[in-house]
Amino acid sequence: MKxxxxxxxxxxxxxxxxxxxxxxxxxxxxxxxGIAVTTLVPGYPPVLxxxxxxxxxxxxxxxxxxxARILADEAREVLALDAPHRFARAGNPxxxxxxxDWPDNAIRFxxxxxxxxxxxxxxxxxxxxxIVHAHDWQAALALAYLxxxxxxRPRTVLTVHNLAFQGLFPAxxxxxxxxxxxxxxxxxxxxxxxxxxxxxxxQFAERxxxxxxxxxxxxxxPSQGFGLDGLLRERADVLHGIINGxxxxxxxxxTDARIASRYDRASVAxxxxxxxxxxxxxxxxxxxxxxxxxxISRFTQQKGVDLLAGAAPALRAMGAQLxxxxxxxxxxxxxxxxxxxxxxxxxxxxxxxxxxLAHLVxxxxxxxxxxxxxxxxxxxxxxxxxxxxxxxxxxxGGLADSIIDVGEDGRGPPTGLSFSPVTQxxxxxxxxxxxxxxxxxxQWSRVxxxxxxxxxxxxxxxxxxxxxxADLLATKN
Ligand code: ADP
Numbered sequence: 001m002k003x004x005x006x007x008x009x010x011x012x013x014x015x016x017x018x019x020x021x022x023x024x025x026x027x028x029x030x031x032x033x034g035i036a037v038t039t040l041v042p043g044y045p046p047v048l049x050x051x052x053x054x055x056x057x058x059x060x061x062x063x064x065x066x067x068a069r070i071l072a073d074e075a076r077e078v079l080a081l082d083a084p085h086r087f088a089r090a091g092n093p094x095x096x097x098x099x100x101d102w103p104d105n106a107i108r109f110x111x112x113x114x115x116x117x118x119x120x121x122x123x124x125x126x127x128x129x130x131i132v133h134a135h136d137w138q139a140a141l142a143l144a145y146l147x148x149x150x151x152x153r154p155r156t157v158l159t160v161h162n163l164a165f166q167g168l169f170p171a172x173x174x175x176x177x178x179x180x181x182x183x184x185x186x187x188x189x190x191x192x193x194x195x196x197x198x199x200x201x202x203q204f205a206e207r208x209x210x211x212x213x214x215x216x217x218x219x220x221x222p223s224q225g226f227g228l229d230g231l232l233r234e235r236a237d238v239l240h241g242i243i244n245g246x247x248x249x250x251x252x253x254x255t256d257a258r259i260a261s262r263y264d265r266a267s268v269a270x271x272x273x274x275x276x277x278x279x280x281x282x283x284x285x286x287x288x289x290x291x292x293x294x295x296i297s298r299f300t301q302q303k304g305v306d307l308l309a310g311a312a313p314a315l316r317a318m319g320a321q322l323x324x325x326x327x328x329x330x331x332x333x334x335x336x337x338x339x340x341x342x343x344x345x346x347x348x349x350x351x352x353x354x355x356x357l358a359h360l361v362x363x364x365x366x367x368x369x370x371x372x373x374x375x376x377x378x379x380x381x382x383x384x385x386x387x388x389x390x391x392x393x394x395x396x397g398g399l400a401d402s403i404i405d406v407g408e409d410g411r412g413p414p415t416g417l418s419f420s421p422v423t424q425x426x427x428x429x430x431x432x433x434x435x436x437x438x439x440x441x442x443q444w445s446r447v448x449x450x451x452x453x454x455x456x457x458x459x460x461x462x463x464x465x466x467x468x469x470a471d472l473l474a475t476k477n
Contacts (some may be wrong), residue, residue: 003037004129006116008138013047018379019161025247029458033466042087043080058124064111081115106169110177113141120154133157137167140201147204155472158205163219167197208239211377212398216241244377245458258359265452278364282323282348291320291438294365296380299328304371307427309335314428318435324349362387373422375399385451391416413450
């Protein structure tokens with residue numbers, strides 16, 4: 001079975017969030033099951049610089065305003081769309097230096113979809129896939145191009161990593177996007193007077209997956225469907241929620257070169273050395289006995305970063321510490337920096353994106369807070385389980401699926417704390433429950449051990465994707 005995975009970011013080349021992690025780790029897990037996965041990504045500068053080999057496998061004349069080539073790094077099973085007129089730009093893959101979306105994002109990611117469709121249709125015969133697997137809106141137009149191409153086509157799957165990001169663009173771009181006039185209809189790419197890349201993907205994909213079972217339910221409701229819940233309800237028979245895993249080799253405290261002291265389940269006491277290193281790195285008071293919470297997050301409304309800031313009084317009352325690693329919206333960065341300044345030694349932040357530091361945070365924090373208002377899957381709580389930081393999560397989406405609260409019956413050994421609704425009061429209450437648990441060392445270490453024993457690898461979920469692909473290939477178009 002040959003899969004072409006199409007995605008706008010890919011660890012370790014370029015990453016803004018969990019999408020890049022999944023785009024790297026899922027194919028690796030599928031390969032272990034004998035499935036050949038090649039990943040097509042835009043040829044941003046760090047992608048082109050990171051290729052070990054770059055064999056041109058296809059030339060695309062006039063790829064939306066310039067010539068493009070598909071370069072293959074066969075060892076890594078990566079294809080890069082080398083279209084300098086669209087992707088030779090430094091920095092964030094989606095945003096210009098002003099922090100705003102690149103004005104030609106519609107065309108840039110149409111080019112990605114177009115290239116994927118060319119490969120899907122067999123223009124580079126050695127890479128012709130059985131299935132095109134598109135991730136999120138940036139890749140979704142591939143499925144529209146394939147649908148409008150007619151003739152023999154590969155089968156198609158769309159994975160939604162976050163329904164909030166839809167790729168909405170003005171209707172007048174229809175022609176520039178090389179979509180036929182009849183594409184602008186309810187059964188096509190039209191969405192309330194605009195063009196929606198994600199909607200196009202949801203419309204045309206033969207199978208839709210999203211990254212947790214609970215999120216697969218939530219997005220079918222008006223409150224969390226971002227206007228697409230009707231379509232998702234219509235397509236419920238092909239919509240599947242498959243929880244993400246993490247790369248358990250990359251995230252392995254027993255071998256992790258990025259942390260201060262390596263450990264495993266038998267030597268979990270060595271986390272203390274990491275805790276001290278973390279306190280030092282963040283400028284927190286170096287007290288081993290103080291409960292140290294942490295968070296690693298994009299700073300957006302979705303992630304509940306304002307609730308972290310609002311937890312300062314509760315944290316102060318319980319004498320706990322908080323270390324925050326993250327970056328994003330300017331006002332949230334300022335708010336987190338200012339509560340850190342106001343609570344020197346107890347609350348501290350590193351504003352920025354630091355992959356190495358994320359590992360130390362997981363290895364040194366006693367508990368990891370994930371207060372997301374919605375969360376398709378979430379990866380940091382899975383890393384926390386793997387590293388023995390007890391997750392304290394909002395009970396939404398994949399957080400609800402992956403963490404079992406100490407008070408919950410019947411779901412298995414408890415691995416953390418969860419709270420609902422996602423309000424300041426509920427978060428503060430969960431933090432107070434954590435402080436009580438912290439006082440009961442035996443109980444704390446039981447919950448921690450349960451987390452460390454949880455399988456957060458891709459192996460089970462990769463099998464689910466594999467059987468979804470196999471079922472799809474077994475059905476007629
Ligand atoms: P999302 O994709 O919505 O941002 P996820 O929890 O799915 O959220 O994935 C976030 C990924 O990005 C995790 O691997 C996390 O460790 C990482 N991450 C987020 N912010 C930072 C940061 N400031 N520094 C380092 N890693 C970060």
